[in-house]
Amino acid sequence: MANNKKLVEAITSMEEDFAQWYTDVVKKADLIDYTSVKGCMVIKPAGYAIWENIQHELDRRFKETGVENVYLPMFIPESLLQKEKDHVEGFAPEVAWVTHGGLEPLQERLCVRPTSETLFCDFYAKEIQSHRDLPKVYNQWCSVVRWEKTTRPFLRSREFLWQEGHTAHATAEEAEERTIQMLNIYADFCEQVLAMPVVKGKKTDKEKFAGAESTYTIEALMHDGKALQSGTSHNFGDGFAKAFGIQYTDKENKLQYVHQTSWGMTTRLIGAIIMVHGDNSGLVLPPRIAPVQAVVIPIQQKKEGVLDNAYKLQAQLKAAGIRVKTDDTDKSPGFKFAEQEMRGIPVRIECGPKDMEANQAVVVRRDTREKITVSLDNLAEEVQKILDTMQVEMLERARAHREAHTYTATDYEEFKSIVEEKPGFVKAMWCGCKECEDKIKDDVQATSRCMPFEQETLSDKCVVCGKPAKKMVYWGRAY
């Protein structure tokens, strides 16, 4: 296979060049391919299957809280995009414009949705009349387009896949509650399924979403110490409702504006998985999100009974609900091991004639390379235990990494030197002024990642200007 030759070439080590390591893994784990469409990628089967698992897990969690899925058009008329002033300012510079339909110029330009607040508002304005029509808790799975100048697979591409939830509520309290509820679902999903710890908090005004009253975020720390915004949940208050005239009659028959939220997660999460768990042999997938959780690799497979035994083990594991494949190709075992490692399959199960004689198999964990000899009598049970342990330990390891790379600064010189020399999160106090955020950005290219829900008082002064501090903030360089 043409791909094999590429695979055995070593990937760049992450210590040498993290960005190149990332690009190598993305390509050699066969997640994506580049296309003739600049800034857009093909998500290949191994990558798309991860997205399908993300979709499946999130969608189930959404529906348990009453979310219903819908589908809105991919086009937004220019006049609609312009209805909410902050929103259009945020997005207009980076949208793709359709100007012709068939052979004719359009009367009004349409942009390809960069996000669908305006369409949902247009829809809700017609749909909502009475308090009995509330709440609306809708979500859609779709692709969106943002005309980015520099792009990187999964992290920043001109088109990406996501879900966008858009809700409308009778009261401000209910909207706030939904905003936080969805952030909590995101955080729980990241920790429990992706084995990726996150910091939950609120964005500063400078960093919040265009048109939002408040934006909440979950921030994860990548292996190189850079932060990645992994999901956001916005409370719009009644700003969009006023711009679009979304009103309902309450129980006293008075006209009221609705309160709205939106929240989204994207294929960016796949980039996060790579950068939180990957190593110099390639991808490492947490078992709960891995499309293939175990691969059976027969040793000396030409010997009688070895392949049949491999298929038997595969059948046993499959029956126990483990996502499993057998690599029965004519590649060498060593090559198959390297491929399993590159693709991040959580465990491989080696079984040759000697193992068969001893009624055993060797299970090798992708993350620690630990080799565990397991009796064939309870293989499925043992493999499931190993997968469960691996899931837990991957989260613990990622959390330990984040904690080891979370620093505290109470002095601006110290702050700057940490950002420059020790990649990670820096916790520091802040006065609440945009000027101090701007100064940090100018000086060391770090941004406020969030004002965490779990506040600490590190000092009573802003780390930049020394004025009274209002909030403790996580700062960092970010993707």
Next chain:
Amino acid sequence: MANNKKLVEAITSMEEDFAQWYTDVVKKADLIDYTSVKGCMVIKPAGYAIWENIQHELDRRFKETGVENVYLPMFIPESLLQKEKDHVEGFAPEVAWVTHGGLEPLQERLCVRPTSETLFCDFYAKEIQSHRDLPKVYNQWCSVVRWEKTTRPFLRSREFLWQEGHTAHATAEEAEERTIQMLNIYADFCEQVLAMPVVKGKKTDKEKFAGAESTYTIEALMHDGKALQSGTSHNFGDGFAKAFGIQYTDKENKLQYVHQTSWGMTTRLIGAIIMVHGDNSGLVLPPRIAPVQAVVIPIQQKKEGVLDNAYKLQAQLKAAGIRVKTDDTDKSPGFKFAEQEMRGIPVRIECGPKDMEANQAVVVRRDTREKITVSLDNLAEEVQKILDTMQVEMLERARAHREAHTYTATDYEEFKSIVEEKPGFVKAMWCGCKECEDKIKDDVQATSRCMPFEQETLSDKCVVCGKPAKKMVYWGRAY
């Protein structure tokens, strides 16, 4: 609720105005809403949930045959679209063109994909080098855009949702086999899940897909006697492979062109379900595709114990795997019945104080209105039986309707009068010439729907020109 007022207004009867009946059902069963984007619709929760079930059922069937899902860009550079001559001629007049990204004009226009053959070919040209890279059996779920002049919800809209499978094979035989395999999956899905019988056959050259060597189709008959093309599967031979240079080295190390197929099904199927099964009270959903299969409607729900009993029945049905809801709103039972009928929920389960005393409930089928008194001791089992029977009988009824509206003509005057006076399929012999197809189109606005796999010899002469007949064709007016 604002919607209720609209609901109780009777919908237009299908005998009076079928097109208006269709539009009424689509709106009042709450499947879609119109938008500010001309020709595009919002698919609302009740509509989208049907699509999710279609996706789920089809995707499972695809994967059982080795299909893998991927995602390709939504944009196609103009130069790429133009590589295959017939294909671009077919699609260029009806695509949407992106000419600006952000504030800048693009160097090359991009069209929003109307279908993705050209993108898959571009991808495969890089991906496929050796016979060991074959076959590629990829599919994507996405939306596509065709700039139609006149649009109707689900049946013809500027943007619609679909799946498009694109495969590449070493041999012509294997490609043909896959083409037919997918057509059979489509036909089986329509009959078993949608309770919609279809005629399987091949399109004439005039009706085949732009760029295909042969197009296979499944054709269904709607209640008004018009045909609806419900799924197509195309064999491209090596035409696209030659245009895009998709070659592999075979086992003898010789360069060969691949053979390709594509196949798709769309949200159009929701239109088909409406027009095959619906009646003058609204939608009728086959149980296997219905998002809600049963609704429990408590009678005299303010009486003690009635609501609790309804929830108990709901829990029993849910535990048995039936998709069930309870309508515990303060609407009248009569209104709830009308709503269940409008939304096409397969059965309603009425249970009031007298029923409780008698340890029974009344199950009412949506399709026949049959009322079946069932003991509460085995409610779930009985409801499941009723749903199963309903599924079978809906298919039988649709088949009987199709058979009653399938005619035979051996004489052209007879042929024309059938098309004009008896809406349905007309089977007639054909010489194989485009001129005869054109004449039929001009004379009575009917088209060749397909050359069915099950051929019959009705006469030895073409029904139009009297020359020797080559094929028996299903003709009809179509959506």
